Amino acid sequence: MRILLTGGTGLIGQALCQHWQRQGHALWVWSRDPQKAQRLCSGAQGIARLQVLDGSAPLDAVVNLAGAPIADRPWTEARRDLLWRSRIDLTRTLVDWMGQQATPPRVLVSGSAVGWYGDGGDQWLAEDSAPGNANFGSRLCVAWEQEAERARQWGVRVALLRTAPVLAARGGMLARLLPLFRLGFGGRLGSGQQWMPWIHLDDQVALIDHLLHHDACSGPFNACAPEAVRNTDFTQTLARTQHRPAVLPAPAWALRLALGEMSVLLLGGQRLIPRRTQEAGFAWRHPTLAGALAQLLRP
Template sequence: MRILLTGGTGLIGRALCGLWQSQGHELIVWSRRPEQVPALCSGARGVGRLEELENSGSASALDAVVNLAGAPIADKPWTSAQRTLLRKSRVALTKELVDWLGRQAHRPRLLISGSAVGWYGDCGERMIDEPSRQGTTDFGSELCGEWEREALRAEPLGMRVVLLRTAPVLAPQGGMLEKLRLPFSLGLGGRLGSGNQWMPWIHIDDLTRLIDHVLQSDDCRGVFNACSPAPATNAEFTRALARALHRPAVLRVPAWALRMALGEMSVLLLTGQRAVPMRAIKRGFKFQHPILKEALAELLARRK
């Protein structure tokens, strides 16, 4: 296949490029820094503008588009400027991409577009699968809704659209685990607020395999929760990571301190979704790393 990726130089994109290059697919990454793409993305070709694909004749030969671009949502408080950046990197980019696809005489058959389990908002203890309604919404869930609506505009163009509501990704390098490893290694890890909020998660290898599954399956369309079938609470996650690193985790960050420091963005840490990947399970997709304790041990061993 010839596949166009956005967000190809990110954590998930780099892992996908490694997998798909090994399968013999031809990969093109739309990037702000196309000159860095070959080194970061397993030899993929980088383009800085979509029009370059038209000039080279590659646009008419695309089989699929995988749209994963988006500035990190948890790196900075949600100021007005940061909200503008987050919308631009997700909603505006997806609009530009779908508008471009609409102008092509020959379109790819498939658009896989990123989203997040944060779409559901705060759902408390309620189990969440793909048909579930939203809970208490916040900026993050509203952003995911705008993002998905732009991607769904590809359906009237005759394209199969898959929306991936992805949980925080655990990987040996980068992502959430990279940020948590140092404080937990120093014995400074601890639960956040009550610790009862649910934390969906997914191992990077299971995520890339799931994306590859929906790429290869012509009957996959619509929303897929990309998360482990066994979500954990924040307290459970804290204990599991501390034990994996052989360190104590007795500290606690009170909710009021997180709200004061982070403002509305604190909802990412103090609320959650008890999400499960029901559509993937019903299709018979087999998760290789469904248990948090075992997933953490495998990922930390890969760092040694």
């Protein structure tokens, strides 16, 4: 296949590039730094402008994972603007370009996040649940998906990937948590009762590949493991892998004071069911948290 990828230098993008290189696909990565993209994205060609591909053989697929990190710093006005531009504006530009092609790509797999649902409390949530609209993160995801959906007007199949925090051996959420837990300073966040969806990096890559190759896969798909856990379950399981206690909680008031509205990412949660993902025939390699962490953190 001929595939265009955005967000190729990120954790998921780099893993996808390695996966697709082994499969023999031709890959282009749209990036502000094409040289960095080629260095980090094994076997891919980095491009700074989409117009470089004008007049070339049609693409088979576009995978859109671009977006500035949402949890790196508080949501100041300037940060919100960057998050919006790097997701909504970029996706609009990408979809407009797809519509200008004589033969548009057959499929667009476009990123989103479980934050689409907002803070769902204890309510079970599946892909047909209503979106949240109480915080910036959920509004961002809703607008992001709306921009991607516009590609349908050109006959493009659109699959929307609502991704949970991704667990990986290097990078991502675990890279931030492990130093604290290895020192015995880990613990629950707030009450610890908030639901905490997650997915192993291998399953994230496999799911994107699954959506790419199955023509019946259209619309939203929850990219999360089928095992639902609360934050306290997650932190205790992680602590056990390090043979350390998890007894130093981070108070909710302190997180709200330090992070402002962004604290919803830590204190809110989603009790997710990957119903449409299961119905699409996807099989998880790492369906349980204990098994996923054991595989990722083994010596």
